[in-house]
Amino acid sequence: MxxxxxxxxxxxxxxxxxxxxxxxxxxxxxxxxxxxxxxxxxxxxxxxxxxxxxxxxxxxxxxxxxxxxxxxxxxxxxxxxxxxxxxxxxxxxxxxxxxxxxxxxxxxxxxxxxxxxxxxxxxxxxxxxxxxxxxxxxxxxxxxxxxxxxxxxxxxHANFMRRLFATGMVFMIGIALTIFLARRYTEPINSLVEDFKRVSAGDLSVTIPVDSKDEIGELAKGFNNMVEKLREREALEKRLYEAEHLSRVGQLASGIAHEIRNPLNYISLAIDHLKEEMLPHCAGAQRAEMEELADKIKEEVRRANYMVVNFMSYGRPLKLRHALVPYSDVLAKALPVLHDRLTEQRIRLEQRIPDDFPPLWVDQEMLRTCILNLVGNAVQAMPGGGLITLGAERDHDQVRLTFSDQGKGIRAEDLGKIFQPYFTTREVGIGLGLAITERIVREHGGSIQVDSTLGSGTTFTLLLPLERGPHEGNLETHEP
Ligand SMILES: Nc1ncnc2c1ncn2[C@@H]1O[C@H](COP(=O)(O)OP(=O)(O)OP(=O)(O)O)[C@@H](O)[C@H]1O
Ligand SMILES: [Mg+2]
Missing domain, CATH: 3.30.450.20 (PAS domain)
Incomplete structure (x- = not known):
């Protein structure tokens, strides 16, 4: 009313x-x-x-x-x-x-x-x-x-006194009612003023409960709408700022990346040449070792080239090449690259993947990048060694891939920033690893979560949708 x-x-x-x-x-x-x-x-x-x-x-x-x-x-x-x-x-x-x-x-x-x-x-x-x-x-x-x-x-005289008393009583009731009404109206107004102060100080999380249909209710509704619009605007401004920032850095980066592709091409060609020219002259075990080394270098060059292409197109939508692949296969291709670092830092890596874990409908190369970023970060967080556990489980129509380490953990105030591009706490870090990972997961229709305790370790969880039935389609079949 x-x-x-x-x-x-x-x-x-x-x-x-x-x-x-x-x-x-x-x-x-x-x-x-x-x-x-x-x-x-x-x-x-x-x-x-x-x-x-x-x-x-x-x-x-x-x-x-x-x-x-x-x-x-x-x-x-x-x-x-x-x-x-x-x-x-x-x-x-x-x-x-x-x-x-x-x-x-x-x-x-x-x-x-x-x-x-x-x-x-x-x-x-x-x-x-x-x-x-x-x-x-x-x-x-x-x-x-x-x-x-x-x-x-x-x-x-008695009548006069009675009338005086009655009029006084009616006035008292009136005053009491008015005070009650005034209190009812001024209390929410006071709390509104407090909320306005909080909003003007920059706190846009304020929402007022609308529990009356009178002017105060209307005011609260209007206030909530206003804050909602401010929130949208703030998010928009943030996105705009990030887009601008990314586009500027992207331009610079794509210039550099473009320049990197040429030496990468040269290295790749040189390795092919070396394999062709040198390997026939090597004998026995030495030949096998040389061949493995050359293959590893070529694989890394190919990966670096792939990354460069993605890096150049960071501001544009990713081009995913979906395929149905077993998770263990993706891990088997990704992890050898880290083998030397793991041994060097005395880090044990444990895989806990159930036998009946369904194959994933993903871009294998992209998922490999994610794994390398996440395990790479875990390794960097554990200079004193320890255990990294890679888990996997099915959860209804999605899968949950976990990466747990026993590293130094992430500070609570940094948790909201780690997925932002160029946020890094490492001296030699670029701050793109998690940003790229988050983007890849998002493009797959999934999400990424982080749970960290300072001093005892961090767990990243990737949630990926199982878009196809687990045994539908052929393994390793690329989308046309
Ligand atoms: N497992 C982890 N344990 C502790 N801190 C982590 C972990 N993963 C990420 N971080 C923190 O998040 C920050 C951002 O990580 P991100 O991978 O995006 O960038 P980076 O590793 O610093 O640089 P790069 O671009 O080379 O990967 C890191 O600098 C680190 O502070
Ligand atoms: Mg990283």
Whole structure:
């Protein structure tokens, strides 16, 4: 519900509450007033009736006095019966009997009387009722009733106090509701302000939970959208920066790579030539050794050439040549190159590949590059020797290839950077090994994960999809 609607509802509720309270109180006080007036009128008519009886008969005088005793409670203070000559013939105040009252000073009807001496100034408000007594044609005299309207006064005062209290209560409820509403609105606004500060300080991970449909909810939604857009923009800027950086470095690198291809071609041709010219002159074991050496050099030259081609096209999509190959075959082709380094550094390499491990649908050459990069990094991280374990397991429709070492590990703050091109902590490193590996794995539709503990070792995990059934297709069949 909108804040506006809530405020209007609160105001209307308060208005209705106030009106109902005042209406009820008014009814209540009206009833009280009517009762009071009824009772006072009854007393006055009784007093008048008694006075007329006194004037018209020779009844005992004490009756008036007795009656007044009871009537005082209803506000009647004094009753005087005055005959036509102006003499007070009977009075509730025995001292006044026989005294004279100036007839022209008797105003008939009801009016406020001058205050009597001795009456409390604050509370007593005397009123005088003068009724002429006429029997037939004969004017017998007057009944003068002096009364105090304190009861009514008190009633009104009590009513006023009640109304004051009720209005106060309604206002208190209103204030409490307003404070509650203000708190409900200012708390999320305060937390929004905090979140805004965090975002402006560069933290774009902030997301506000949207749990209301009012203005605050709208604000939170808008804020989340804004942060989402900022995030997208930041990612875009980052990608743009990387693309620019890569393109600049790529241009430089492809120039160098191009130059490297020529000597590589020459070495390859020279090896062929040496094999042809020199090998026939060698004998026995020496010949076999020479031949193996020449083959290794040629293989490495071929690989270097392959890398150069890939390096030159780093900024462009890789051209994968998929084939269904057993993982152990790829390892068998990749690992001999590292053999000497492993022995030199006293590193043991263990393969844990299940017998029923399915063949992989990959570009063999590319996977070989990945393996060499990962094992190469592991070797570099273990100058003191140790064990490198290569694991493999099937996980539903993908395979999991692991490369675990017992090396120095990677610092937590570096973990997010190691796949970035040109990030390296090694003096002679280029920082392209993991970037290329990650790219190759990504182009295969897979992903790469790293798990490292500083000082005790690192495990890289390649997740590759099994796009074809394990035994479908022919092994080593290249895609057309
Ligand atoms: N197994 C590992 N153990 C410890 N640190 C590693 C491991 N693998 C990678 N790293 C860290 O990641 C960084 C980046 O590795 P990457 O292979 O991309 O580059 P590099 O090995 O430094 O250089 P090159 O381009 O020659 O491979 C390394 O410098 C190293 O700090
Ligand atoms: Mg490396």
């Amino acid at each position: 909108k804040l506006n609607t809530k405020l209007v509802i609160i105001m209307l509720s308060l208005l209705v509450l106030t009106m109902m309270t005042l209406f009820t109180l008014n009814q209540y006080s009206q009833n009280d007033l009517v009762n009071e007036i009824q009772e006072s009128s009854q007393e006055i008519s009784k007093a008048v009736q008694m006075s007329i009886e006194d004037l018209t008969s020779d009844a005992e005088f004490s009756r008036l006095n007795d009656y007044l005793h009871k009537a005082r409670k209803k506000g009647i203070n004094e009753i005087n019966i005055i005959n036509i000559e102006g003499e007070i013939v009977d009075s509730s105040d025995p001292d006044k009997i026989g005294k004279r009252h100036e007839l022209n000073k008797l105003e008939k009807g009801v009016h406020a009387a001058p205050r009597h001496n001795g009456a409390s100034i604050l509370s007593q408000k005397p009123y005088e009722v003068v009724v002429p007594v006429i029997v037939g044609d004969e004017h017998l005299g007057y009944v003068q009733i002096n009364m105090l309207l304190d009861n009514i006064n008190n009633l009104q």
